[in-house]
Amino acid sequence: MVFQEGFQIDTRGRGSYAITDQVQRLVKQSGINRGICQVFVHHTSASLMLCENADPEVRADLERFMARLAPDGDPLFRHLDEGPDDMPAHIRSILTGQFLSVPVAGGRCALGTWQGVYLWEHRSRAHRRRLTLTLIGE
Amino acid sequence: MVFQEGFQIDTRGRGSYAITDQVQRLVKQSGINRGICQVFVHHTSASLMLCENADPEVRADLERFMARLAPDGDPLFRHLDEGPDDMPAHIRSILTGQFLSVPVAGGRCALGTWQGVYLWEHRSRAHRRRLTLTLIGE
Amino acid sequence: MVFQEGFQIDTRGRGSYAITDQVQRLVKQSGINRGICQVFVHHTSASLMLCENADPEVRADLERFMARLAPDGDPLFRHLDEGPDDMPAHIRSILTGQFLSVPVAGGRCALGTWQGVYLWEHRSRAHRRRLTLTLIGE
Numbered sequence: 001m002v003f004q005e006g007f008q009i010d011t012r013g014r015g016s017y018a019i020t021d022q023v024q025r026l027v028k029q030s031g032i033n034r035g036i037c038q039v040f041v042h043h044t045s046a047s048l049m050l051c052e053n054a055d056p057e058v059r060a061d062l063e064r065f066m067a068r069l070a071p072d073g074d075p076l077f078r079h080l081d082e083g084p085d086d087m088p089a090h091i092r093s094i095l096t097g098q099f100l101s102v103p104v105a106g107g108r109c110a111l112g113t114w115q116g117v118y119l120w121e122h123r124s125r126a127h128r129r130r131l132t133l134t135l136i137g138e
Numbered sequence: 139m140v141f142q143e144g145f146q147i148d149t150r151g152r153g154s155y156a157i158t159d160q161v162q163r164l165v166k167q168s169g170i171n172r173g174i175c176q177v178f179v180h181h182t183s184a185s186l187m188l189c190e191n192a193d194p195e196v197r198a199d200l201e202r203f204m205a206r207l208a209p210d211g212d213p214l215f216r217h218l219d220e221g222p223d224d225m226p227a228h229i230r231s232i233l234t235g236q237f238l239s240v241p242v243a244g245g246r247c248a249l250g251t252w253q254g255v256y257l258w259e260h261r262s263r264a265h266r267r268r269l270t271l272t273l274i275g276e
Numbered sequence: 277m278v279f280q281e282g283f284q285i286d287t288r289g290r291g292s293y294a295i296t297d298q299v300q301r302l303v304k305q306s307g308i309n310r311g312i313c314q315v316f317v318h319h320t321s322a323s324l325m326l327c328e329n330a331d332p333e334v335r336a337d338l339e340r341f342m343a344r345l346a347p348d349g350d351p352l353f354r355h356l357d358e359g360p361d362d363m364p365a366h367i368r369s370i371l372t373g374q375f376l377s378v379p380v381a382g383g384r385c386a387l388g389t390w391q392g393v394y395l396w397e398h399r400s401r402a403h404r405r406r407l408t409l410t411l412i413g414e
Contacts, residue, residue: 049232061373112182193355253319
């Protein structure tokens with residue numbers, strides 16, 4: 001059995017946005033009990049991650065880490081078409097990935113206690129991000 | 139056809155632990171010949187990787203690389219609830235990923251000759267890590 | 277329904293190689309309309325990524341970024357069996373991943389407008405890289 005549904009997230013610029021509830025709602029709606037859940041973001045300057053969901057400071061530290069690793073305006077970069085955050089956004093997106101694959105068990109994504117699903121916006125400005133959830137199972 | 143099975147790995151603290159044999163045993167047990175194998179770890183301070191399986195120095199170099207990239211006690215980090223290795227563990231987990239997706243062919247995970255499946259423990263202390271293997275195929 | 281097909285890419289050494297067309301051709305050939313497409317590379321010194329497909333400077337910047345992050349001949353590394361690019365290749369492969377999972381919709385990989393599928397060769401010399409595409413869906 002295959003279930004597929006698109007959805008959108010409006011970001012307010014760089015930062016991570018919890019989408020665990022949307023994902024779990026769609027899994028419930030699918031009627032699939034056991035299988036695989038794929039979440040996919042159709043962009044190259046945003047990504048998806050499973051991150052600690054209790055202390056928001058974790059995600060603030062992740063931003064600080066990425067700002068040190070691939071800073072805006074880094075003179076290393078030549079691709080600057082859309083500004084100083086353009087190439088850093090592509091790098092952050094590739095290092096963290098545009099898809100997730102999570103087991104479905106008991107009609108839910110079988111996340112660990114501290115695992116939340118986050119859309120990570122890497123561009124400074126607000127964007128509308130398009131995602132697709134695909135479930136395969138029984 | 140869907141096959142799903144949970145298992146646990148007791149780590150002795152930071153380092154990578156070969157789980158290729160457990161994974162291949164479960165694939166064989168499933169009776170699935172061709173499809174997709176997903177391995178998932180239900181934590182935010184451990185990860186999974188496909189790594190060179192011949193020279194243990196490769197995985198020692200990976201530890202040295204991560205210790206330079208996201209060192210314990212890095213003054214950049216504010217999330218220190220569980221000690222100096224807490225935030226570096228989250229970062230290492232996110233950079234390397236909590237799931238793997240591998241093709242199944244001929245009733246086995248179709249790994250390359252040098253690809254081994256490893257659970258990567260990023261916390262200093264020993265932990266019991268919970269994993270789920272989900273197979274979809276025929 | 278499961279579809280699986282292997283293919284090879286001959287690289288000319290370090291750099292990224294567009295494989296979007298090969299992937300879309302195989303998806304079309306499979307006859308699967310809706311589901312999940314997994315692409316897998318059977319090596320530990322190459323990887324797969326979804327990257328901006330319009331400006332080649334993006335992928336040149338990615339090479340510059342990786343050369344700074346994990347440079348060839350870095351004195352940190354002890355695994356040098358196959359030369360100064362050996363360990364950096366393993367690191368780049370693990371950071372960017374040996375598999376992709378993309379939704380299939382309308383008989384195609386549902387990539388975003390700017391998402392291209394790339395094989396990333398991390399070794400200096402030319403290599404023949406073995407890949408497998410596995411589709412599950414209906």
